[in-house]
Amino acid sequence: xxxxxxxxxxxxxxxxxxxxxxxxxxxxxxxxxxxxxxxxxxxxxxxxxxxxxxxxxxxxxxxxxxxxxxxxxxxxxxxxxxxxxxxxxxxxxxxxxxxxxxxxxxxxxxxxxxxxxxxxxxxxxxxxxxxxxxxxxxxxxxxxxxxxxxxxxxxxxxxxxxxxxxxxxxxxxxxxxxxxxxxxxxxxxxxxxxxxxxxxxxxxxxxxxxxxxxxxxxxxxxxxxxxxxxxxxxxxxxxxxxxxxxxxxxxxxxxxxxxxxxxxxxxxxxxxxxxxxxxxxxxxxxxxxxxxxxxxxxxxxxxxxxxxxxxxxxxxxxxxxxxxxxxxxxxxxxxxxxxxxxxxxxxxxxxxxxxxxxxxxxxxxxxxxxxxxxxxxxxxxxxxxxxxxxxxxxxxxxxxxxxxxxxxxxxxxxxxxxxxxxxxxxxxxxxxxxxxxxxxxxxxxxxxxxxxxxxxxxxxxxxxxxxxxxxxxxx
Amino acid sequence: xxxxxxxxxxxxxxxxxxxxxxxxxxxxxxxxxxxxxxxxxxxxxxxxxxxxxxxxxxxxxxxxxxxxxxxxxxxxxxxxxxxxxxxxxxxxxxxxxxxxxxxxxxxxxxxxxxxxxxxxxxxxxxxxxxxxxxxxxxxxxxxxxxxxxxxxxxxxxxxxxxxxxxxxxxxxxxxxxxxxxxxxxxxxxxxxxxxxxxxxxxxxxxxxxxxxxxxxxxxxxxxxxxxxxxxxxxxxxx
Amino acid sequence: xxxxxxxxxxxxxxxxxxxxxxxxxxxxxxxxxxxxxxxxxxxxxxxxxxxxxxxxxxxxxxxxxxxxxxxxxxxxxxxxxxxxxxxxxxxxxxxxxxxxxxxxxxxxxxxxxxxxxxxxxxxxxxxxxxxxxxxxxxxxxxxxxxxxxxxxxxxxxxxxxxxxxxxxxxxxxxxxxxxxxxxxxxxxxxxxxxxxxxxxxxxxxxxxxxxxxxxxxxxxxxxxxxxxxxxxxx
Numbered sequence: 001x002x003x004x005x006x007x008x009x010x011x012x013x014x015x016x017x018x019x020x021x022x023x024x025x026x027x028x029x030x031x032x033x034x035x036x037x038x039x040x041x042x043x044x045x046x047x048x049x050x051x052x053x054x055x056x057x058x059x060x061x062x063x064x065x066x067x068x069x070x071x072x073x074x075x076x077x078x079x080x081x082x083x084x085x086x087x088x089x090x091x092x093x094x095x096x097x098x099x100x101x102x103x104x105x106x107x108x109x110x111x112x113x114x115x116x117x118x119x120x121x122x123x124x125x126x127x128x129x130x131x132x133x134x135x136x137x138x139x140x141x142x143x144x145x146x147x148x149x150x151x152x153x154x155x156x157x158x159x160x161x162x163x164x165x166x167x168x169x170x171x172x173x174x175x176x177x178x179x180x181x182x183x184x185x186x187x188x189x190x191x192x193x194x195x196x197x198x199x200x201x202x203x204x205x206x207x208x209x210x211x212x213x214x215x216x217x218x219x220x221x222x223x224x225x226x227x228x229x230x231x232x233x234x235x236x237x238x239x240x241x242x243x244x245x246x247x248x249x250x251x252x253x254x255x256x257x258x259x260x261x262x263x264x265x266x267x268x269x270x271x272x273x274x275x276x277x278x279x280x281x282x283x284x285x286x287x288x289x290x291x292x293x294x295x296x297x298x299x300x301x302x303x304x305x306x307x308x309x310x311x312x313x314x315x316x317x318x319x320x321x322x323x324x325x326x327x328x329x330x331x332x333x334x335x336x337x338x339x340x341x342x343x344x345x346x347x348x349x350x351x352x353x354x355x356x357x358x359x360x361x362x363x364x365x366x367x368x369x370x371x372x373x374x375x376x377x378x379x380x381x382x383x384x385x386x387x388x389x390x391x392x393x394x395x396x397x398x399x400x401x402x403x404x405x406x407x408x409x410x411x412x413x414x415x416x417x418x419x420x421x422x423x424x425x426x427x428x429x430x431x432x433x434x435x436x437x438x439x440x441x442x443x444x445x446x447x448x449x450x451x452x453x454x455x456x457x458x459x460x461x462x463x464x465x466x467x468x469x470x471x472x473x474x475x
Numbered sequence: 476x477x478x479x480x481x482x483x484x485x486x487x488x489x490x491x492x493x494x495x496x497x498x499x500x501x502x503x504x505x506x507x508x509x510x511x512x513x514x515x516x517x518x519x520x521x522x523x524x525x526x527x528x529x530x531x532x533x534x535x536x537x538x539x540x541x542x543x544x545x546x547x548x549x550x551x552x553x554x555x556x557x558x559x560x561x562x563x564x565x566x567x568x569x570x571x572x573x574x575x576x577x578x579x580x581x582x583x584x585x586x587x588x589x590x591x592x593x594x595x596x597x598x599x600x601x602x603x604x605x606x607x608x609x610x611x612x613x614x615x616x617x618x619x620x621x622x623x624x625x626x627x628x629x630x631x632x633x634x635x636x637x638x639x640x641x642x643x644x645x646x647x648x649x650x651x652x653x654x655x656x657x658x659x660x661x662x663x664x665x666x667x668x669x670x671x672x673x674x675x676x677x678x679x680x681x682x683x684x685x686x687x688x689x690x691x692x693x694x695x696x697x698x699x700x701x702x703x704x705x706x707x708x709x710x711x712x713x
Numbered sequence: 714x715x716x717x718x719x720x721x722x723x724x725x726x727x728x729x730x731x732x733x734x735x736x737x738x739x740x741x742x743x744x745x746x747x748x749x750x751x752x753x754x755x756x757x758x759x760x761x762x763x764x765x766x767x768x769x770x771x772x773x774x775x776x777x778x779x780x781x782x783x784x785x786x787x788x789x790x791x792x793x794x795x796x797x798x799x800x801x802x803x804x805x806x807x808x809x810x811x812x813x814x815x816x817x818x819x820x821x822x823x824x825x826x827x828x829x830x831x832x833x834x835x836x837x838x839x840x841x842x843x844x845x846x847x848x849x850x851x852x853x854x855x856x857x858x859x860x861x862x863x864x865x866x867x868x869x870x871x872x873x874x875x876x877x878x879x880x881x882x883x884x885x886x887x888x889x890x891x892x893x894x895x896x897x898x899x900x901x902x903x904x905x906x907x908x909x910x911x912x913x914x915x916x917x918x919x920x921x922x923x924x925x926x927x928x929x930x931x932x933x934x935x936x937x938x939x940x941x942x943x944x945x946x947x
Contacts, residue, residue, distance in 0.1 A: 014656070014658065014659060015658065026926060029927065030927045051747050054743055054745050054748075057744060057745075058741075058743065061741045066726050067727045067730070067734055068737070070726065071719070071736075074719055078716050080908070083716070084715065084716045084717065086718040087718070088718070136934065139922075139924035155923060157924055162925050162928075165925060181925040181926065181930050184925055185922060185925065185933050186932075188933070189932075192934065196934075197841065212900070221920065222921070222934050222935065223933060223936070224933070224934040226914070227934055229870075229912075230870040230874060230912075231871075241726075246738075247903070248903070249897060252748070252892040252895070252896035253748060267857040267859050267915060269921055269935070270917070271915035272913070273915075274911065275908070275910070275911050275912070276911060279911050281866040282832065282865065283832050283837060284837055284870045284871045285864070293722075299726060299729055300729070302726060302729040303730050303731055323647070324656075327659055327663060327666075359525075360655055360656065361659075362649070362652070363612070363647060363650075363660070364612075364649055364652070365612035365616070365644075365645035366613070366616040366617055367616070367643070367644070367645065369616070370616050386525025387526075387527050390525035390527075391527065396526075400524070404521050407516075407520060408530075410515070411521075411536060412515070412533060413515075413536075414540075417516070421484070421487055436695055438696075443654045445657075446653075446654055446657025447653055447654060447660075448692075449661065450658075450665070451661065451693040452696050454688055454692065459491060460487050460488055461482050461487045461488075461491035461494035462510070464494070465494070465498075466512075
């Protein structure tokens with residue numbers, strides 16, 4: 001699939017989002033639940049700010065020493081019988097996985113939810129080499145059956161309702177029962193159990209890898225990732241290169257931050273730490289283990305002012321806090337990474353060409369920055385992106401550039417500023433009715449499509465002040 | 476205590492009454508208020524749109540206008556926060572950075588100044604009516620002024636405050652966002668207006684003219700019978 | 714070769730960070746340690762209270778019993794579940810320590826079919842058909858209601874995963890405040906050169922999902938029901 005989803009331009013995507021009232025209702029209620037869960041979990045701890053500080057320090061230290069920790073990680077995985085492949089590009093990563101699949105003569109591949117494999121388009125690659133790929137996370141399975149991209153990084157099928165899901169199951173899998181979530185889930189359990197038992201290859205992502213021991217950790221609730229890593233003979237874990245932590249002591253902190261910030265759980269049902277292959281005297285678990293460490297655009301973020309974007313632990317707290325996301329939904333971002341972190345990360349990973357509108361999809365209200373459990377200054381990154389788009393990339397609209405040049409002149413020339421505030425009322429007169437402007441000209445057009453704009457005051461403040469001073473002088 | 480009023484371009488042009496109330500409030504507490512006439516706009520519209528070089532021109536004008544002041548006080552959390560950004564924005568020009576730092580350090584939002592500097596928690600004002608308060612994003616999250624407006628409003632005689640549902644959510648203003656992403660902004664402010672409606676309040680009070688113009692404009696279009704007031708207007712009401 | 718492309722990849726990492734490759738890093742000292750404050754100084758009994766309270770949050774039944782009464786408790790819990798009477802149990806030294814072979818024999822007479830995980834062909838197949846899986850918690854986290862399993866030859870991954878019902882026997886001595894203490898044990902063992910088990914499972918109640926309209930569904934791919942039995946062993 002890749003990072004980019006769909007070819008529709010930004011404005012069309014946004015409009016489609018706004019018009020999708022079911023999706024908006026679903027997103028809004030989900031956000032409400034996510035938020036209250038997160039806030040309650042933070043409150044229970046009582047010292048959430050300390051946790052955030054610790055999270056930030058851990059992530060910062062790790063990024064600053066990333067070469068060391070990735071080296072240690074790969075040594076440990078090797079020691080435990082695993083193979084490690086460092087992939088610079090999506091193509092390299094996919095080719096390696098295809099090669100393993102071929103060697104294993106794998107027919108069926110079961111996967112647990114992983115954003116990085118979405119990002120590199122691994123499913124398509126495996127299908128191309130003749131494998132049947134089954135997504136086993138409930139949300140991902142729904143999307144796979146429906147050939148729909150994810151709209152949220154934690155609950156990917158957030159935009160769908162149970163009736164749509166029932167229909168998908170009925171059309172694609174012959175489901176005959178009701179749209180009760182329990183019945184739908186039971187059907188998925190029964191259908192996918194067969195796939196787990198038959199699969200030759202299990203593919204997972206990696207929430208965090210522990211450098212000191214080589215453990216790949218998966219944070220889940222459904223149990224599918226445990227199936228994927230217990231039953232097939234081969235396990236391939238794919239991780240973004242930034243998803244490493246130094247030791248188990250740091251692991252538990254970032255896991256605690258993740259589960260609390262994501263869903264308000266103290267821990268999810270399953271935190272599973274897998275190290276290498278199964279031991280010789282063990283019965284279940286893979287006999288062959290591969291870890292694919294992916295760059296795919298991350299490396300060039302290191303050492304830049306955007307480095308802290310690599311601190312992200314993919315909890316989606318910023319997405320759940322974002323009022324823009326609430327009104328437009330995940331697909332409007334045109335990226336598998338939506339919301340504030342998506343607006344920061346997507347142009348970094350995939351360039352400005354296709355994603356130059358994303359940094360503007362924010363009011364800079366900083367709800368994202370406040371929600372982030374590892375203190376990524378998301379709204380500041382968005383402003384910095386805008387600067388780059390305007391100044392380095394020269395991608396600002398000409399009309400806007402012209403307006404801003406005018407602004408600079410106006411705001412740095414007191415006489416011009418004074419004159420304009422004095423003249424504003426007269427200038428707006430043609431559009432003013434009862435002290436309101438209902439259909440504004442130029443840049444005000446969009447504003448006044450949904451709300452009124454006030455008429456400038458009869459006498460501005462500085463005139464009042466000048467007259468007051470004069471009166472005082474005379475008195 | 477000498478205080479320079481930082482009026483903000485919106486209050487100057489659209490709501491001069493807010494400026495008058497701010498001046499009178501400060502004078503009531505013994506401040507000697509002046510108005511540096513060479514002030515313009517803080518530069519935020521350009522800065523937040525990515526036009527940093529253009530914004531810097533506005534910043535330098537503002538620094539020049541306020542350099543001589545003892546304190547700078549403005550009736551806007553967002554514009555005051557912009558001034559706090561100056562040293563960072565000017566980090567590549569050491570001389571200007573230093574001058575920016577000096578101005579930033581003495582600049583306060585009005586309620587913040589009343590509570591933190593003047594140590595006033597009760598301005599002895601009277602205002603009859605029910606109202607709901609919208610805490611603006613930049614004032615609360617970036618400037619960190621969360622308690623001062625609440626403390627001051629709670630002490631206003633006759634004022635009955637009703638909590639605004641989802642009050643911490645952005646109203647959708649976002650400066651140029653309201654123009655560039657007008658449709659999304661419109662949806663956001665609609666939701667906010669609905670929450671205001673749910674409170675049944677007669678008045679909406681806020682501390683930032685940009686947000687108030689946005690919410691007020693939406694309620695005016697919706698024919699909602701809610702009057703919009705800047706917090707300075709309530710605090711200076713007798 | 715089992716590690717591919719490492720040198721070039723990590724050289725570029727170092728280059729972007731603007732320095733030479735690092736072959737040594739001092740263990741970091743962090744400015745705050747909030748994780749140590751959770752339930753600091755709590756007694757074992759206070760931790761049990763926390764655990765019990767958390768069990769209601771995670772849809773898990775909680776029983777407290779003694780070694781002598783473990784058989785009765787287990788029978789009671791098993792009787793409350795319907796479905797397959799096949800039971801797969803973890804093996805190892807604690808089986809004998811808690812007298813389980815005798816208890817299992819008694820339950821066999823009531824029609825239960827017990828199999829002890831013993832590292833053989835058929836373990837997984839049996840687990841797949843079993844209605845119940847029984848494990849011993851190695852470290853129990855009071856805050857989150859989590860049992861930690863160091864999976865090994867006596868304690869297969871499938872036991873706590875494939876059957877519809879999951880029972881964890883929790884020796885009181887295994888109770889700690891939170892994940893911090895479990896992680897510390899593993900970290901210290903790593904430093905002593907004792908490698909961690911191939912699979913460490915932190916399990917908190919039954920499996921669940923909120924993927925359909927954010928409705929919490931208890932029981933998806935893993936167990937649908939979970940029961941904890943805390944045994945006094947101190």
